[in-house]
Amino acid sequence: MSDTRVGEWTQLSEMDGPAGFLKVRGRRYRYPDGREGVWDVLAGGATVALVAITEDEQVVLARQYRPGPGRILLELPGGNAEDGEPVEAAAARELLEETGYEAASVEVVMQTYLASYASHRRHAVLARGCRKAAEPKPDDGEFVETVLMPVREFLEHVLSGQLTDADMAFAGLTAAGYLKPTV
Numbered sequence: 001m002s003d004t005r006v007g008e009w010t011q012l013s014e015m016d017g018p019a020g021f022l023k024v025r026g027r028r029y030r031y032p033d034g035r036e037g038v039w040d041v042l043a044g045g046a047t048v049a050l051v052a053i054t055e056d057e058q059v060v061l062a063r064q065y066r067p068g069p070g071r072i073l074l075e076l077p078g079g080n081a082e083d084g085e086p087v088e089a090a091a092a093r094e095l096l097e098e099t100g101y102e103a104a105s106v107e108v109v110m111q112t113y114l115a116s117y118a119s120h121r122r123h124a125v126l127a128r129g130c131r132k133a134a135e136p137k138p139d140d141g142e143f144v145e146t147v148l149m150p151v152r153e154f155l156e157h158v159l160s161g162q163l164t165d166a167d168m169a170f171a172g173l174t175a176a177g178y179l180k181p182t183v
Helices: 087-099 151-159 166-175
Strands: 023-030 036-043 047-054 058-066 071-075 078-080 105-113 121-132 145-150
Touching: 047 087, 047 166, 058 087, 058 151, 078 087, 087 105, 087 121, 105 166, 121 166, 145 151, 151 166
Parallel strands: 047 121
Antiparallel strands: 023 036, 047 058, 047 078, 058 071, 058 145, 105 121
């Protein structure tokens, strides 16, 4: 895929409150001391991020603009599971849509919440035996280029801080045997 599919976005404006992609709910709580307070909670369903590894030990990445950091980054492929869709199926679908790669196997290796103020669960998925099967078919609003990176170089990339799903990457690399837990 050519670089014309991926480029910097031009910010036109900024507004307070969600624009529709994310759902923010205000939850009122009564604290143990009787006082009350309202907290913002980022609501959503299950999401997946894949450490997708080819048989020749290349990691399949998605080069794309990320609006939070405001930069083009090399990211893990992934996205949202649709209502009722099993996480493994969502991972396989997202990998194929964003990169054109299929995996011989997919395995959920970790689950976590996005943050203490979020209700949705993130799933780290290890995809093994990945191979090119089709041309990517990203959703509207997705501008993605597929990039392959050797596993050892990918570890350096994760440690560089230029990846938004570093925790998912560490989980996948550990499950694949490239990192050893010290616990």
